[in-house]
Amino acid sequence: MRPASRDFDLVVTGGTCVTPWGALETDLGVRDGRIAELGPLSGRVAAERFDAHGLHVLPGIIDSQVHFREPGLEHKETIASGTAAALLGGVTTVLEMPNTVPPTTSPEALADKLARVPGRASTDIAFFVGATEANAEALASLERLPGCAGVKLFMGSSTGSLLVDDEAALTDVMRHGRRRVAVHAEDEARLRARRHLVEAPGTRVEAHPVWRDERSAERATERCLRVARRFGRRVHILHVTTAEELDLLEEHRDLATFEVTPQHLTLSAPGCYETLGTLAQMNPPIREARHREALWHAVRVGLVDVIGSDHAPHTREEKARPYPASPSGMPGVQTLLPVMLTHVHEGRLSLSRLVELVASGPARVYGIARKGRIAVGADADITVVDLKRRVHLTHAMMRSACGWTPFDGMEVVGFPVAALLRGRIAMRDGELVGPPTGRVFAFEETLGSG
Ligand code: DOR
Numbered sequence: 001m002r003p004a005s006r007d008f009d010l011v012v013t014g015g016t017c018v019t020p021w022g023a024l025e026t027d028l029g030v031r032d033g034r035i036a037e038l039g040p041l042s043g044r045v046a047a048e049r050f051d052a053h054g055l056h057v058l059p060g061i062i063d064s065q066v067h068f069r070e071p072g073l074e075h076k077e078t079i080a081s082g083t084a085a086a087l088l089g090g091v092t093t094v095l096e097m098p099n100t101v102p103p104t105t106s107p108e109a110l111a112d113k114l115a116r117v118p119g120r121a122s123t124d125i126a127f128f129v130g131a132t133e134a135n136a137e138a139l140a141s142l143e144r145l146p147g148c149a150g151v152k153l154f155m156g157s158s159t160g161s162l163l164v165d166d167e168a169a170l171t172d173v174m175r176h177g178r179r180r181v182a183v184h185a186e187d188e189a190r191l192r193a194r195r196h197l198v199e200a201p202g203t204r205v206e207a208h209p210v211w212r213d214e215r216s217a218e219r220a221t222e223r224c225l226r227v228a229r230r231f232g233r234r235v236h237i238l239h240v241t242t243a244e245e246l247d248l249l250e251e252h253r254d255l256a257t258f259e260v261t262p263q264h265l266t267l268s269a270p271g272c273y274e275t276l277g278t279l280a281q282m283n284p285p286i287r288e289a290r291h292r293e294a295l296w297h298a299v300r301v302g303l304v305d306v307i308g309s310d311h312a313p314h315t316r317e318e319k320a321r322p323y324p325a326s327p328s329g330m331p332g333v334q335t336l337l338p339v340m341l342t343h344v345h346e347g348r349l350s351l352s353r354l355v356e357l358v359a360s361g362p363a364r365v366y367g368i369a370r371k372g373r374i375a376v377g378a379d380a381d382i383t384v385v386d387l388k389r390r391v392h393l394t395h396a397m398m399r400s401a402c403g404w405t406p407f408d409g410m411e412v413v414g415f416p417v418a419a420l421l422r423g424r425i426a427m428r429d430g431e432l433v434g435p436p437t438g439r440v441f442a443f444e445e446t447l448g449s450g
Pocket of ligand 1 (some may be wrong): 029267284313329330
């Protein structure tokens with residue numbers, strides 16, 4: 001317990017705090033795990049001080065799309081390894097996807113994941129439940145369970161068995177429940193019809209975006225928006241990859257939010273396939289530079305709501321299988337922030353826009369109650385970054401159980417040097433501090449979860 005004579009448990013001094021109302025050079029006082037004060041605090045009594053002079057103090061980064069593979073595929077990742085990687089990358093909160101084995105489609109499967117958090121998660125965490133043709137009605141109550149981040153729906157099949165491809169089932173999911181539905185938008189019928197394009201022996205991974213083409217993504221997004229509109233159901237389109245979808249999303253701004261990934265903003269075809277081979281294979285695919293440029297434009301003009309990593313670990317042995325037997329997905333939770341800070345350094349977006357995309361944006365989209373902003377009353381989740389720090393990313397630095405990164409060899413400029421989780425210094429100078437203290441967190445009251 002804090003003695004009555006002490007004002008704060010921790011004061012972060014002298015950093016530049018990126019708040020919703022601007023970047024301020026100010027101290028930040030933490031009490032009982034929350035931000036209690038912003039302003040000059042030099043005369044106040046604190047148990048601990050963190051000197052942030054010369055550093056930027058950001059709200060704890062929220063990665064709202066990660067696949068941690070537990071239960072069932074722990075050789076690729078676990079909640080322990082995935083959240084440790086996240087924290088080393090300056091991410092303090094993750095929303096985890098349901099395509100595990102078994103998939104998270106029932107109260108029991110969600111309860112099983114929740115039971116795996118205490119003492120093992122290094123970040124705060126919540127879990128999506130997966131939509132299926134069979135559980136559409138049950139989703140209305142499932143989505144309100146504590147620890148549930150919302151509903152995830154796969155319109156096209158990717159890793160795992162989750163799929164809602166027919167219109168009646170899609171309609172059923174959209175009708176039941178109220179929370180925003182997170183959608184993987186690729187059109188299953190078109191993917192099936194075009195699968196022959198990659199089935200000839202010797203087909204190279206360069207064919208991946210030809211098979212899973214622009215039209216596959218556009219058709220699914222169109223259909224999703226049309227059905228969601230009928231019920232006024234809010235949706236969040238994950239990992240948008242095409243210029244064409246952006247126009248649609250602009251039209252449906254009152255209904256739909258959307259995400260782009262650092263991979264789609266950084267890599268482009270065909271170069272990524274030439275240098276990375278199947279390591280660059282993901283769904284929806286990395287496409288040509290014209291799409292990447294359109295995504296950047298959407299970032300700059302305020303259309304994009306969220307940047308999420310779509311951290312999708314597979315082992316190097318699995319990725320080395322000949323295409324198309326190689327699984328789709330790249331890890332990214334540990335590199336999300338440094339890669340995006342490098343884009344800030346190179347002038348592609350401002351630091352405050354980045355904070356919007358990786359903190360306040362995900363909090364707004366999913367209704368996370370006390371995270372995503374530096375403000376009094378918020379959880380004291382803080383990511384401290386050195387915008388000048390240059391680091392060469394390597395496979396060896398990655399804490400993910402999969403042990404590799406598509407950004408191996410890249411020099412990043414801007415790096416997380418510390419992270420506070422609800423007021424405790426949980427990462428400092430590339431090391432985790434103390435045992436894992438991650439917890440399940442609360443969403444806004446009206447959403448019924450938390
Ligand atoms: O490439 C992908 N991999 N896209 C997804 O949507 C799923 C993910 C995975 O879980 O491996």
